[in-house]
Amino acid sequence: MGKAIACTSGYQLFNIACGLVKKTEKRDFDAIRQWVVPYAPNFKNELPRRTVVSDIQRIVETLRPDIIHVWGTENYWGLLTARNLLPFPSLLEIQGLKYAIAPKMLGELTFFEALRCTGLKECIRPSHSILSGQTQFIRAGRFEHEIIKGHSCIAVPSEWAKTHVEFVNPAGRLFRSRMMLRPEFTDSKPWQFHAGHPPTLFTSSSGSAPYKGLHILLRAIALLKKDFPEIRLNVGGTHIQKGIRRGGYASWILREVQRLGINDNVRFLGPLAAKEIVEQLHQTHVVVNPSFIESYSMALAESLAVGVPTVVSYAGAMPEFAVDGVSALFFPPGDETICARQIKRILLSPSVAAQLSLNARQTGLLRYDPSAVLKRQLEIYNEVMGGSAL
Numbered sequence: 001m002g003k004a005i006a007c008t009s010g011y012q013l014f015n016i017a018c019g020l021v022k023k024t025e026k027r028d029f030d031a032i033r034q035w036v037v038p039y040a041p042n043f044k045n046e047l048p049r050r051t052v053v054s055d056i057q058r059i060v061e062t063l064r065p066d067i068i069h070v071w072g073t074e075n076y077w078g079l080l081t082a083r084n085l086l087p088f089p090s091l092l093e094i095q096g097l098k099y100a101i102a103p104k105m106l107g108e109l110t111f112f113e114a115l116r117c118t119g120l121k122e123c124i125r126p127s128h129s130i131l132s133g134q135t136q137f138i139r140a141g142r143f144e145h146e147i148i149k150g151h152s153c154i155a156v157p158s159e160w161a162k163t164h165v166e167f168v169n170p171a172g173r174l175f176r177s178r179m180m181l182r183p184e185f186t187d188s189k190p191w192q193f194h195a196g197h198p199p200t201l202f203t204s205s206s207g208s209a210p211y212k213g214l215h216i217l218l219r220a221i222a223l224l225k226k227d228f229p230e231i232r233l234n235v236g237g238t239h240i241q242k243g244i245r246r247g248g249y250a251s252w253i254l255r256e257v258q259r260l261g262i263n264d265n266v267r268f269l270g271p272l273a274a275k276e277i278v279e280q281l282h283q284t285h286v287v288v289n290p291s292f293i294e295s296y297s298m299a300l301a302e303s304l305a306v307g308v309p310t311v312v313s314y315a316g317a318m319p320e321f322a323v324d325g326v327s328a329l330f331f332p333p334g335d336e337t338i339c340a341r342q343i344k345r346i347l348l349s350p351s352v353a354a355q356l357s358l359n360a361r362q363t364g365l366l367r368y369d370p371s372a373v374l375k376r377q378l379e380i381y382n383e384v385m386g387g388s389a390l
Helices: 002-006 050-063 077-082 098-104 111-116 120-124 130-149 159-168 214-224 248-259 274-283 298-306 336-348 350-367 370-386
Strands: 014-019 033-038 068-071 090-093 153-156 173-176 200-204 232-236 266-270 286-289 310-313 329-331
Touching (some): 002 370, 068 077, 077 130, 090 370, 130 159, 153 159, 200 214, 214 232, 214 248, 214 336, 232 274, 286 298, 298 310
Parallel strands (some): 014 033, 068 090, 153 173, 200 232, 200 286
16 A cells, blocks of 8 residues: 555655664655654553654654554554644554454463463563453553544444444544555466365464464364365464464464374464465465454455455454355354364365355455555545545
């Protein structure tokens, strides 16, 4: 989206983000003028230290933007505009909502399973435990409410997000936004069924947390192994790190793989670039998203655009982007048995796989057409400045 806006005549895009720097640095990227401010823990008021806030204010005051587009409520950026520390017109974009994730944080782990997710990393830094993480998400929710209430213009990517925002800020002007996929996905060739190959599944997420539901998928793999001894699950993302950086949940996941007897069936691929994800999508029979909650799910959007048969939990906003039995197969969140059944339906029937693939790709390419997505984004900016909402 950033590249598309920056290359549009009549628009200039400036970006400020936090990163692992000691002091504010200017790091332009192609046509985007960009600054990186130090990433640091927030203080009690959820803002970074005063010098960082002053740097941001100085940059913004110099630019005097027509609109400040705040991406997400998960960090402090929305507080700067909500508290009028950056007194310019602003648009808040809803991404994940920590207060909505908090009740799903443990992913239906039992009390003893949650305890077993305590490893060396959590012993050294208890704040990194999943139980502490849930508490932190609940606390962050109070500031998310302040951010949402403090913005009059809010963009929502789904009805799920829209509903949450309406209850927090009934007076807000809401704009239905669209997400832009990377060209590797929208320009990809269509998926094809791999007859004669061992059944292969793919899943990915941006991090390792119980609410992403990986343990549910592992249990489904154990059930499927009885009928498909050579079944493979490839897992993309930063799930399994090395040494002390490995979290307790990740360590527990590895023990679960052993306990379930699927050590030879599961492979952790680590972080993947867009091109590598597309390669995985073309090599797999089924993509699975077992998450307990998603405000959007870019992973689902990517599999739909490529046309891979997808099995997905009926959670959060995900039911909005596919139709059960038409463009994807759904299962109740946390239900590994129904998850396994839906995967099995695809593996046993090339015709079911082909129809799901065709419908998914048609839906995905229409929804994520880059020119239409960009057009909608620019419309929202003009509507915010012009005073109308959809």
